[in-house]
Amino acid sequence: MASTIRVRATASGDSTEVQALIQHPMDSGFVKNAKGELIPPHYIQQVVIEHGGKPVFIADWGPAVSKDPYLKFAFKGGKKGDDLKVSWTDNKGASDTLTAKIQ
Amino acid sequence: MKSSIWNDATVSRRSVLQGIAAVAVVGFTGIRFGMSEALAAANDKYPEDAFKQKSEADAIKSLYGKTAEKSDKVKLDAPEIAENGAVVPVAVSSSLPDVTSIAILVTENPNTLAAAYRILPGAAPSVSNRLKMAKTSNVIAVVEAGGKLYSATKEVKVTVGGCGG
Structure with missing residues (x-):
């Protein structure tokens, strides 16, 4: 199965800009399906981005983050060709990880 | 007796x-x-309780244990009018030094805290994401810098609610 994570990390000078797009339903628990039953909450709780084995950015999310979440941030110290590891875990204990190269 | x-x-x-x-x-x-x-x-535990709070004051208190003061050094980018409440682009940045955390709250949502970001050493005090909004609401950006909390608020009008997201 293809990864649920897509990452574009671009280094320019000392700063690396990271854009991540994750495929996830992000069900809030407030929405009903076609039969009128509530769809139980199913959402990503935490995204951790690591560079050089150390976390540089941690996102804690509630169900108010949109479906297929998008995240953009920047950090210093990354170089072209470095590995950047992105992992998420959701409220049902599912998770996914992707390691991308900084461009 | x-x-x-x-x-x-x-x-x-x-x-x-x-x-x-x-x-x-x-x-x-x-x-x-x-x-x-x-x-x-500053461990990496998920702040479960903060995400359950109904009011912005309780959520901020649960997350940081203190209250925020308004600051023009917190920049909150959000649309004036969101045509689709399911996907509202929100960006927060700050010119304050020593930023350690950024949180975004939507006051009219069932649970106000939408997202909290830990700005670890080396990371820039800036984040963009997309949030769901149930209806027209204030969006509050909270920035923790040097151990203090600063905030900025903006009203976003929603024409179609985001709970169907």
Whole structure:
């Protein structure tokens, strides 16, 4: 199965800009399906981005983050060709990880 | 004789109540200490309780243990009008030094805290994401810098609610 994570990390000078797009339903628990039953909450709780084995950015999310979440941030110290590891875990204990190269 | 029994009963009931009150106070303080230690250690635990709070004041207090003051050094980018409440682009950045955390709250959502970001050493004090909004609401950006909290607020009008997201 293809990864649920897509990452574009671009280094320019000392700063690396990271854009991540994750495929996830992000069900809030407030929405009903076609039969009128509530769809139980199913959402990503935490995204951790690591560079050089150390976390540089941690996102804690509630169900108010949109479906297929998008995240953009920047950090210093990354170089072209470095590995950047992105992992998420959701409220049902599912998770996914992707390691991308900084461009 | 009768009255002394009555008195004994009163005393013992009072002391029981005092005992309960003492346990409650100790227990509550213990929890408070546990929370602030956890915050100080900046561990990577998911702040479950903060995401359950209904009001912005409770969510900020649960997340940081303090209150925020308004600051023009917190920049909150959000649309004036969101045609689709399911996908509202929101960006927060700050010119404050030593930023350690950024949180975004939507006051009219069932649970106000939408996202909290830990700005670790090396990361820029800036984040963009997309949030769901149930209806027209204030969006609050909270920035923790140098151990203090600063905030900025903007109203976003929603023409189609985001709970169907």
